[in-house]
Amino acid sequence: MTVAGQVLLSEAKAVLAQFDRAIDATRRAARGEQGTLCIGIAPTAPFNPFVPDSIRCFREANPRVCLVLHEGLSNDIVAQFNNDQMDVAFVRAPQIHADGVIVAPLQEEPLVVALPSHHRAARTKSKAVSLKSLANEQFIMIGPAGTGLHDETIAACHRAAFAPRLGQPAPRITSALGLVAAGLGIALVPSTMQSARMKGVAYLPLADASAKAFLGLAWRRDDPSPVLKKFLSLVRAMAKKRPRI
8 A cells, every 4th residue: 555545544544433433422412421511509509418419420420411510599590591501500499580491399498597606595505496586686688589598588487477677688698697697687598508517606496397498400491402301300300219308
């Protein structure tokens, strides 16, 4: 074979190999085994073990899928869905007001009250307190109206027959706990937030059984992505095994 023929053969083999790789990649993408998935996460969601566990399980089962995580409150997630920057999101609000987006419930967990460690109620240690007994407290609201914990705090207080006294607002859960530690008020937070130990903050269970934090999964109803469908299938299957905290 001439030198020119050897070069041609080598290049032809390279082209065929690249073609085979392209075919394999296309098939993996069609099966949801390759691609990119943008996942939104409400600020308190990662403290619930279900969320990191489900992301880890999907990652281990689909190592070729690139996961891009974005933290955001409900209004942030709405904007990202509307701008086609989000595929799926773990949310605290049972409704997301974005076109074509649906929310499926995953879990409910009890709300607990975060209060300054020097607060009189903190001396009761593990004894549950009623929301009604906290009616004169300043409630630190996490996020604006329309976000999960903000709205559930208002609703829980109304069910306990009082309107909460609204204190300093906080954009994120970490800043809310900082305000609690500073003695500026109390906050209702998901029970899994108790793993976020902060000096000056004590947590107490609520006697009000109806005070719950919602955890759901949001996505666009008409999204055809095989990667998304695979993620939804895995997460919802896991949720059936762990419906509550």
